[in-house]
Amino acid sequence: MGHDNKSRSGRRFPASAKMAFAIAWLCCLIILAPITARAAIVEGIVLTPSGPADKITVSAAADYASLASGIGLILAKPTQKAGQFRFELPQGIYFFTARGEKNGKTVFAYHGVNPVAVTNNYLWLPFFAVEQKPLVLWPGQGQGIGGRVTYKGKNITSGVVSIYPAADKHFRGMGLLSNTIDEEGQFWFDLNAGTYVIIARQRKNDSTMGPLQQGDLFCYPAQNPITVPRDNAVEVEIPCYPKNAISDFLNTDTIDPRGRREKERENASLREIPMMDPGIIRARTQKLPAEISGTVSDMKGKPLPGLYVIAYPADIFPYFQMYVVRLITKHIVRTDKDGHYKLDLPGDSSYYLITRERLGEAPVAREYYGLYEGNANHRITANWGKHQADIDIHAARIMPDLN
Amino acid sequence: MRQLLRHILCFFIIPAAFTVAAVVNAVAGQIFLQDQVLSHDTTWSGEVVISGVIVVGRGVTLTIKPGTTIRFKRIDRNQDGIGDSEIRVLGRLLAQGTAEKKIRFVSAEENPAPKDWSFVLIFTSGRINLVSFCEFSHAFSGLQVHFSTAKVTNNTFTDNNEGLRFGRCHLLIENNLFRDNKIGIRFTRMEGPVFIRHNEVTRNQVGIFLVPSGQNIQDFFNPDRRTPWNTGHLTISGNNIHANSHYNLDLGAKQLWDLEISDNWWGTTDSGRIEESIFDRHRDPLLGRAIFTPFAKNPFATAGILPK
Numbered sequence: 001m002g003h004d005n006k007s008r009s010g011r012r013f014p015a016s017a018k019m020a021f022a023i024a025w026l027c028c029l030i031i032l033a034p035i036t037a038r039a040a041i042v043e044g045i046v047l048t049p050s051g052p053a054d055k056i057t058v059s060a061a062a063d064y065a066s067l068a069s070g071i072g073l074i075l076a077k078p079t080q081k082a083g084q085f086r087f088e089l090p091q092g093i094y095f096f097t098a099r100g101e102k103n104g105k106t107v108f109a110y111h112g113v114n115p116v117a118v119t120n121n122y123l124w125l126p127f128f129a130v131e132q133k134p135l136v137l138w139p140g141q142g143q144g145i146g147g148r149v150t151y152k153g154k155n156i157t158s159g160v161v162s163i164y165p166a167a168d169k170h171f172r173g174m175g176l177l178s179n180t181i182d183e184e185g186q187f188w189f190d191l192n193a194g195t196y197v198i199i200a201r202q203r204k205n206d207s208t209m210g211p212l213q214q215g216d217l218f219c220y221p222a223q224n225p226i227t228v229p230r231d232n233a234v235e236v237e238i239p240c241y242p243k244n245a246i247s248d249f250l251n252t253d254t255i256d257p258r259g260r261r262e263k264e265r266e267n268a269s270l271r272e273i274p275m276m277d278p279g280i281i282r283a284r285t286q287k288l289p290a291e292i293s294g295t296v297s298d299m300k301g302k303p304l305p306g307l308y309v310i311a312y313p314a315d316i317f318p319y320f321q322m323y324v325v326r327l328i329t330k331h332i333v334r335t336d337k338d339g340h341y342k343l344d345l346p347g348d349s350s351y352y353l354i355t356r357e358r359l360g361e362a363p364v365a366r367e368y369y370g371l372y373e374g375n376a377n378h379r380i381t382a383n384w385g386k387h388q389a390d391i392d393i394h395a396a397r398i399m400p401d402l403n
Numbered sequence: 404m405r406q407l408l409r410h411i412l413c414f415f416i417i418p419a420a421f422t423v424a425a426v427v428n429a430v431a432g433q434i435f436l437q438d439q440v441l442s443h444d445t446t447w448s449g450e451v452v453i454s455g456v457i458v459v460g461r462g463v464t465l466t467i468k469p470g471t472t473i474r475f476k477r478i479d480r481n482q483d484g485i486g487d488s489e490i491r492v493l494g495r496l497l498a499q500g501t502a503e504k505k506i507r508f509v510s511a512e513e514n515p516a517p518k519d520w521s522f523v524l525i526f527t528s529g530r531i532n533l534v535s536f537c538e539f540s541h542a543f544s545g546l547q548v549h550f551s552t553a554k555v556t557n558n559t560f561t562d563n564n565e566g567l568r569f570g571r572c573h574l575l576i577e578n579n580l581f582r583d584n585k586i587g588i589r590f591t592r593m594e595g596p597v598f599i600r601h602n603e604v605t606r607n608q609v610g611i612f613l614v615p616s617g618q619n620i621q622d623f624f625n626p627d628r629r630t631p632w633n634t635g636h637l638t639i640s641g642n643n644i645h646a647n648s649h650y651n652l653d654l655g656a657k658q659l660w661d662l663e664i665s666d667n668w669w670g671t672t673d674s675g676r677i678e679e680s681i682f683d684r685h686r687d688p689l690l691g692r693a694i695f696t697p698f699a700k701n702p703f704a705t706a707g708i709l710p711k
Binding site for chain 1: 440462487491526527529530531571572573574596614689
């Protein structure tokens with residue numbers, strides 16, 4: 001035997017021990033293999049209109065609360081190439097942000113696709129970072145958030161600004177409140193004292209709904225979430241970047257950094273990453289959903305077919321207020337010909353239940369409308385794997401004539 | 404003994420129509436109510452103390468007898484600085500006092516202050532609600548009416564954050580007194596039909612405040628200033644609107660539309676002074692214009708609570 005298998009102590013192992021060691025090693029490989037497979041490489045670049053940003057910090061947060069607090073962030077490693085970074089992340093859903101400097105100014109980007117589903121082994125994630133201006137507080141000048149929305153330093157004079165509760169998970173749709181940007185490029189919201197996330201969007205087709213298209217502007221201030229102190233007006237500038245339109249974003253004298261990279265490396269282009277509905281991701285990983293069912297009827301007990309039953313998330317606002325029914329929800333179902341409904345819901349969450357004839361606008365005269373009256377808060381709790389029956393709702397036509 | 408007394412009170416003294424669960428304070432003779440839904444027609448009289456939210460269920464009528472006092476305890480569950488006690492009417496409210504026996508909606512606190520309680524909220528009601536000869540004080544809003552129909556006459560709104568607030572609704576606001584509130588009347592829509600007439604609106608910080616609803620305003624469109632926007636929808640006439648410390652009328656931010664508000668008494672016959680008491684386009688060019696001419700040359704004797 002030319003070489004001995006030796007341990008570090010130089011002690012020789014018997015054949016049986018070698019066999020046991022080999023089996024243990026195989027077991028380790030089997031156990032560790034899925035973990036290795038679930039890791040994904042996320043690379044990207046932080047661009048400013050003047051080119052790649054300097055001194056970048058790119059972070060991934062498991063949820064928005066972590067992003068806002070800065071606790072538990074996963075930081076990317078910079079690479080040797082200007083403005084570029086690299087993560088190794090477990091597959092999952094993340095909120096990504098990027099900070100850096102350019103020409104002595106601080107730049108920031110919140111990725112417009114957030115929360116991003118990292119499901120593949122490789123993801124290219126470009127950031128369009130823009131200069132940030134500080135908040136200004138105006139004591140005694142009202143209570144709310146106002147300011148202007150800018151693109152490349154100039155006010156934009158159309159688009160929609162939306163206010164979301166900081167506890168919102170996705171910051172999509174119209175939020176708590178939405179307002180148009182006026183002709184001067186300004187906006188204002190009267191708000192209760194509290195903490196909010198504010199996002200502006202400008203769509204080229206003047207639509208106010210739906211996903212942003214190439215060239216539409218996404219606008220997010222680095223100061224989010226913004227706290228509105230009592231009796232203070234908060235002034236903020238919300239800078240924008242164009243979705244998936246690098247040519248528009250870069251200044252005319254800036255070299256497009258794609259060029260060679262795009263030709264040489266298939267996965268390193270500045271293409272937009274696909275946006276996956278977090279709800280779909282969640283549905284794939286959830287246990288059985290909760291379910292509620294019941295009947296919608298008028299005051300004489302006659303079933304009402306074709307009415308919408310809508311469940312508004314109640315965990316964020318635990319006490320029913322009128323504005324609850326302005327929130328965005330996807331938990332909507334219609335009653336069948338017998339007035340019955342069945343609604344699947346994520347478990348272990350609470351919801352306000354209402355029923356009505358119309359969607360997407362404030363209630364109108366003589367519309368059928370009803371709130372769940374099982375308690376004074378109009379609220380139900382959906383439990384994992386449980387079916388709650390007989391969640392019945394009465395509806396009546398509202399707003400009769402005055403005389 | 405206490406249990407026996409409670410049963411006696413429940414079955415013999417409290418009106419039979421009062422069918423909801425209630426805790427009776429045997430010492431004070433008050434009815435004490437916490438969060439609950441009234442699911443049967445109910446009548447209140449005497450003293451009612453509310454700590455929480457009382458929902459008048461859809462299809463249910465809450466009748467409040469003349470002379471009844473409803474006291475709201477200050478509780479602030481969501482820590483927003485506003486008391487949470489509230490009556491939320493999905494069914495029907497009949498609160499009809501008399502000139503001699505008014506119905507009082509007041510704070511239950513020893514040292515009452517505005518915002519001690521939330522409001523009487525009439526919300527998506529399917530019936531005509533009647534509120535007359537009532538007094539509202541120390542509320543966030545004495546009365547709010549949204550997506551409902553109501554007649555609000557001969558009431559007093561004093562020492563509230565807001566006297567009356569309304570949004571989309573069918574509403575008659577007639578012969579009321581709005582005094583010593585931060586805002587007398589606040590509204591967010593000019594749809595109607597809404598009639599604001601023969602009211603006394605005085606000594607508030609702002610008499611009447613019009614501010615657009617914050618509800619998905621993205622569909623706001625450019626104002627057509629050829630016709631005041633409220634024409635045919637919202638009538639504000641025959642009122643005495645005067646001596647409000649900040650403004651008699653305030654068109655809030657983004658209120659772009661002209662508001663027809665003629666035939667009211669503004670406390671003076673000097674049009675310049677009337678204009679100074681109104682916040683509209685003459686102060687902020689982005690706002691609409693308050694068209695207050697022709698205006699009354701004398702106070703309306705018919706304004707305010709009747710009979711005088």
